[in-house]
Amino acid sequence: MALEMDNLHPSLRSGWHVLCRSNELTSQPAVFLLLNVSYLAYRGPTGKVVVARDRCPHRRARLSLGSCDAEGTLQCPYHGWRFNEQGIAVEIPAVPLGSPLPPRAHLETPAATEERFGMIFIALESPSTPLPVVAEDADPAFIRGDLPVLTTRGSAGLLADNFLDVAHFPFVHSETFGAEAEVAVPHFEVIREERSFTARHQHLFSNREDPGVVLGLRPLLQQRALTYRYTAPFHLTLTIDFLDAGGTNVIGFFLTPETATTVRIYSSLWRNDLEDSTSRMDEAIAFELAVIEEDLKIQSTYEELILPLDLNGEVHTKADRTTIELRRVLADFAKSYLPPSTVLISES
Ligand code: FES
Numbered sequence: 001m002a003l004e005m006d007n008l009h010p011s012l013r014s015g016w017h018v019l020c021r022s023n024e025l026t027s028q029p030a031v032f033l034l035l036n037v038s039y040l041a042y043r044g045p046t047g048k049v050v051v052a053r054d055r056c057p058h059r060r061a062r063l064s065l066g067s068c069d070a071e072g073t074l075q076c077p078y079h080g081w082r083f084n085e086q087g088i089a090v091e092i093p094a095v096p097l098g099s100p101l102p103p104r105a106h107l108e109t110p111a112a113t114e115e116r117f118g119m120i121f122i123a124l125e126s127p128s129t130p131l132p133v134v135a136e137d138a139d140p141a142f143i144r145g146d147l148p149v150l151t152t153r154g155s156a157g158l159l160a161d162n163f164l165d166v167a168h169f170p171f172v173h174s175e176t177f178g179a180e181a182e183v184a185v186p187h188f189e190v191i192r193e194e195r196s197f198t199a200r201h202q203h204l205f206s207n208r209e210d211p212g213v214v215l216g217l218r219p220l221l222q223q224r225a226l227t228y229r230y231t232a233p234f235h236l237t238l239t240i241d242f243l244d245a246g247g248t249n250v251i252g253f254f255l256t257p258e259t260a261t262t263v264r265i266y267s268s269l270w271r272n273d274l275e276d277s278t279s280r281m282d283e284a285i286a287f288e289l290a291v292i293e294e295d296l297k298i299q300s301t302y303e304e305l306i307l308p309l310d311l312n313g314e315v316h317t318k319a320d321r322t323t324i325e326l327r328r329v330l331a332d333f334a335k336s337y338l339p340p341s342t343v344l345i346s347e348s
């Protein structure tokens, strides 16, 4: 069978995914879908982020219908079992106080949870890839702006493909920035690093926004470097360095496969050229949203919501070098996945 990546591919259990933004967490459970399964998340009183499957180990009721107390202990709404921030049952009202509690009375928690760039990343099984890196996030010269979370019909693999692709700019983005884009795709240098790659290209462009051009300090035609960084399964950043006028813009895309047919898009901008101007960041966010909406007109309408990983499944050209590398990395990611061996647990 041809290798392909769909939103529910088993290997995705070993990847990092954004479950939600940090500012969506409160002291009470909220529910988010990942790989067609509901997870609850809340922030305990010590600041700890608690994530667990929204299913009680007792009779599988939705734990998110329960509530947390001041200690961050979550109580199931059905029979009142209480679970601490580590997910361990600490009280079962139906059994006498002091009785031993079943060792399997604990929440189903992800293998790893991390908070980065204002987002909660989880890996359901031991992650086979590193967390994505955005070095600019720790640089005080940069400010971050978050786009609203978008939920769309689509394939996370196809969307990653789309956000790495430059050949569609003149056609899909003619009403935003595409009119200025070159039709022929320049050569991108692609450097592979395990389950990530970097693709770089430097070119001349007309910097119409540079006040230095009007003042005669710099020519209109200036150098700009584009750097795409991709990390499997579905994280990528585009860094634009304005080499003559100065300044760096970073656009990050973190795609969460929510169900077989839907994806949540988390996108943020990091910029060091806005002088802390909130209104200019708001404008930049509105512009980026318009660009993504243009992409989604195509991406949300695919009949088959899969990314073929076998290169014979589609026709490629030299201009597709970056997105061919995406298929190679994802093929390695998918092929190297080994489901955890079934562990037989004896009833105690
Ligand atoms: S189902 Fe949760 S306590 Fe029974």
Ligand SMILES: [Fe+2]
Pocket: 162, 163, 168, 172, 173, 291, 295
């Ligand atoms: Fe696009």
